[in-house]
Amino acid sequence: MGDLIQLIVSGIATGAIYALAALGFTLLWQAAGVINFAQGEFVMLPAFAMLFCVAAGAPLWLAFLVACAAAMLVLGVGFKRVIVDPLIRHGVIPLVIATLGLSVGLKSVVKAGYSAEAHPFPSAFPAGQFAVAGVNISYADIGTLVLAGAIVVGLQAFLNKTITGRAMQAVAQNTESARVLGINVPRMVMYTFLINAALAVVAALLITPTYLAKFDMGDAIGQKAFFAAIIGGFNQTRGALLGGVLIGVLENVVGYYFSPAYKEGVALMLFLVVILFRPEGLLGKAEERKV
Amino acid sequence: MSRKHVLALVVALIAVAVLPNFLKSYGVYLMTLFCVYLMATLGLNLTVGYAGQMSLGQAAFFGIGAYHAAILLKLGWPFFAVLPLAALDCFVVGLALGFPALRVQHHYLAFATLGFNVLVYLVMRNEQNLTGGTFGISGIPRPSLLGFSVDGNLAFFYFTFVSVLLLGVVLWWLLRSPWGRAFAALRDNPIRAESLGINITAYTLLAFAIGAACAGIGGVYFATLVQFIEPAPFHVASSLTMLLAVIVGGSGRFFGPVLGTVVVVLLPEWLRFMQNWYLAVFGFAVVALMIWLPGGLLSIPERFAKRAK
């Protein structure tokens, strides 16, 4: 029983990280109609950026802030201005192809330009575990849960309780109506890109200690973020959370009680089941026909 | 097609037919690979370009066709029994996959095909007994037609070349029929199309299933070309490459896949000198190409025409 709880807690922690990436992914889709297949690389790049900063002697928290700033600039503003804006009016597909090309390009630049090896990454939390009611929980897991949880709660509060946040939601739900109501749509969309970039950096901070920094670390994360977003419901930000956590927990449980080999397939299986039987996602709403 | 275009097409066909005689065996292999790949991208263009759907799983169907050939040909089945079976199986699977996905919201086909490809790849890799797992299946025989063996590289090229021509003719004829108009209409204005009785779900489902069957056919030829099949070419990455080929050439244009496939098959060869940096250049080149030419290479004439005005 203690094992199960440990698995679940650890699973929720990992799932929370997937959820952060999935959250940004969902926000981009809702607010800007962008399916970002380079989302995994948006996590990978800041991981290396932080690694460079730390190697140059900076403390981790400083590296994190620098990476956040850089990510917002390049992966937020840069991505939007250079790639999304010119392409968005040509429909979804050219943009998807562009993000695919971006994904390949970024991975290859890191691989060819820096290293194909996996590099260790410092953890933001102290090593070790502590015991609670007979269950061992690592500091890293608790730290991740607290940090990810705080961010999620903060983001939800921002989206629901501030004027800017509500404006962003309006843009996500119905861009035309938002425009008519006088909301500065391009600015709200830009905020979405900035938030996505920041969430990716946090995800990088939390997951790279376990995954190690490698040029293709984005593949698994990107795929799981994508699956998590769809499982939870692509038109719901809370869905990204549920999807991520569900994947994290089930992966751990299946990997332990069945076989580690099946761990890989869990996210995929969940995804296929949802797509075929409840395509709007677990928390999603079936969409109305558009006029 | 205008007279000029028909002439250009005939010249191109003759050039392609004659060229392999002057190439070494690797060159002949590349040209055959081009024809094989083109079968899959022609099919994908039907799904993506004409029906307006995004499929991220074309390589899975390519692989299903290839494994059909690998397994059945080695069991002694004749080529022309395996080919229609592979096409039919891919068609049926395409219907089964597309039906639930398309009934709901049309962009869900992209997600369903992505998941499908990941799943198929995992099965190919893990089911050792059936597929040979990562060790694959080797020694796939080339077919013999009415006693003529097409074992030789040149002979096999001509066999594949004629086959892709036939496939192209079939697809051309399909698009000339009222179906072609229905596709154009449902892409142009889906709301009006539906109120005029055009069953968008049925048409897109069929386009997807037919596109899948084309990939299956390509897979059979692929297996007999390389004569050794393992899961790597059927990874999701290959689906993305096929999609890339269609978009880069110009999606929704009949000859778009031809151009796109040339780029995708030949580019790795031209960029070989870049070694490690080849993929990086390729990736960013794709981004740049999309920003500059979202309509693909075949939209270049139109861009010049617009600028001339």
Next chain:
Amino acid sequence: MTAAEKFLEVKEMRKAYGAIKAVDGVTMSVGPGEIVGVIGPNGSGKTTLFNSILGQIRPTSGAVEFCGENVTGMSPLELSRRGVGRTFQTLQVFGKLSVRDNLIAAAQEFKGSLSSRLFAAPDAGLGRHADEMIELFRLKHVAHALAGTLSYGQQKLIDIAMAFMAAPRLVLLDEPCAGVNPSLVDQLRELLVELNKTQGGSFVVIEHNMDFVMKLCPHVICMVEGKVLAEGPPAAVQANRQVLEAYLGN
């Protein structure tokens, strides 16, 4: 209207968006071959009523019966199969197809089955009918031009011609005269009268152009704030005090 004549029946149609009652209990009926006009100030729910009848949006409550069959909430596709057609408030043509192809596309799905169409001639056997329609709408000189390159008025004509290609039993026209210059308005009215005679379908027409409505529609319904305020022959509705107040304000 006797039971045998009941063709289109809308019963207590309601569509609410939260607290906003766009359509608030509309009951109306249309007989075969009848032309009914629907007028009312902007925002009175006319287009929402159409969209609710035609399956573009799901009504909150109410029923629609067409030739005795309950068609409430049916999709536009299912309704088109039953011979119901429509035009939209905004232009909805296939801009990248030629005028002739637009018309053929508008009727080809009613010829044969999906599979038979694969083996049919490229024009689905509708070439002659399309040419006749082009003649009727005086679009011969642009028959092969891409619809998207033509003027607003010409596209409007194509839009309307498309709705009639398959000779639907019931057509709902949403502001056919919007943005159309006055000389074209008369031509439109004559075309509709002609089509009503030759095809025998019923029309329901939303329009703001009073002259057009009064001359075309023997029966007129006035909607205000989601409800039917008055209905009857055009002269009576036009003279109705409440109708005048709704349009002019107090």
